[in-house]
Amino acid sequence: MAELKSERVGEKKVMVAIDESENSHYALMWVLDNLKQSLNSPLIIFMATSPANNNFSYAAPLASARLYCPVTSMEFVNSIQEQHKTFTLALLKKAKDICASQGVSAEIITEVGDPGVTICNMAEQLKINLLILGDRGLGKIERAFIGSVSSYCVNNAKCPVLVVKKPQ
Helix, strand or coil, rough: CCCCCCCCCCCCEEEEECCCCCHHHHHHHHHHHHHHHCCCEEEEEEECCCCCCCCCCCCCCCCCCCCCCEEHHHHHHHHHHHHHHHHHHHHHHHHHHHHHHHHCCEEEEEEEEHHHHHHHHHHHCCCCCCCEEEECCCHHHHHHHCEEEHHHHHHHHCCCEEEEECCC
16 A cells, blocks of 8 residues: 555655644645645555554443453454554545645555554555655653654654654
8 A cells, every 4th residue: 555656766755644633634734735845646645543452341331339340242343443543544635636636636545553663654654755744733741751753754754854843
């Protein structure tokens, strides 16, 4: 799925990594507003999805004295995974439609894995010339505790990375 249709000489490949956030949408719109004229190959829209965690649990009613029961039904787990896949593909299709409405050709790709690592690996595999992603606007403390995909990509991608910040 990660193979691109064309490999022309002199082609500059640009990849926008998106998620469901408003900042990600802003980054895509920024690319279309500012780089549309310089794109000489299809814009690659990429979404990394976190691996499924089969450790689902739910809270029982209060009368059960805080009893937590793990859900082991594979049917339930598969249902959640299928819903997540459907959501991801719908989000990518919407992004591709936005590009088409602006006259920009786009290809969509999704992979399962840790977002930062998966984005960097895909950028390297596709020989991307410029990786673009949105900034979630985390504070220093939040970034220290939960990490930042954009920080990871800036420090680990093998290509230039542009982090688009949404004005406040």
